[in-house]
Amino acid sequence: MLSGIQHFSFCKRQWALIHIENQWEENLLTVDGQIMHKNAHNPLKIEKRKDRIITHEMNIISHNLSVVGKCDVVEFYKDNNGVNIAGHRGLWSPYPVEYKRGKSKVNDCDRLQLCGQAICLEEMLLCDKIKEAAIYYGEPRRREVVKLTDELREEVLSMLCEMNEYYNRGYTPRVKWRKSCQSCSLQNICLPKMPSANSVSEYIRESLVDD
Numbered sequence: 001m002l003s004g005i006q007h008f009s010f011c012k013r014q015w016a017l018i019h020i021e022n023q024w025e026e027n028l029l030t031v032d033g034q035i036m037h038k039n040a041h042n043p044l045k046i047e048k049r050k051d052r053i054i055t056h057e058m059n060i061i062s063h064n065l066s067v068v069g070k071c072d073v074v075e076f077y078k079d080n081n082g083v084n085i086a087g088h089r090g091l092w093s094p095y096p097v098e099y100k101r102g103k104s105k106v107n108d109c110d111r112l113q114l115c116g117q118a119i120c121l122e123e124m125l126l127c128d129k130i131k132e133a134a135i136y137y138g139e140p141r142r143r144e145v146v147k148l149t150d151e152l153r154e155e156v157l158s159m160l161c162e163m164n165e166y167y168n169r170g171y172t173p174r175v176k177w178r179k180s181c182q183s184c185s186l187q188n189i190c191l192p193k194m195p196s197a198n199s200v201s202e203y204i205r206e207s208l209v210d211d
């Protein structure tokens, strides 16, 4: 799942717990994010406003990168260098917009996810490189424009490559406590501060000695 990019960039173990082991725990922040998405979207709605078509909840895929996902919103603008869209005259260029709760983050996790969406759209629509896209943040209620630079694209590709490799191996990285564990939604499942357990052979040996 493309949305896994933000988990992977936060913590590779968190990503593996969610996307390989299907572990999840709701908290105030996760539920708040879901409500915001629900309020912002109508999956069946396609709006046409002057020279702009707005689609909601568009399913996306990249066969080259073995990834699937969903764009919260894709706006299509009239553009002579764009592509055909069934049912609409003229040529159109896509502009993905992702909705997030809270504020813009210091790290690039949201921007990486957005860039991944653009790469999928380019492959699906056979269009030119999408130069920029936007993230709408719920707290300032504003859009942040994101330039889809070559550096950001390279980071997305290398991250997806590593995610696919872990996924195919069914590999969950070992726990390693860090400061960000305090804000992790899976800390009650991951138990980052639990002392590392003995191996099975050590456990059996110690049990035999005790007896």
Ligand code: SF4
Pocket (backbone or CB within 6 Å): 010, 011, 012, 013, 014, 017, 175, 176, 177, 178, 180, 181, 182, 184, 185, 186, 187, 190, 191, 192
């Ligand atoms: S608790 Fe820490 S190590 Fe465990 S998944 Fe969360 S961030 Fe990663």
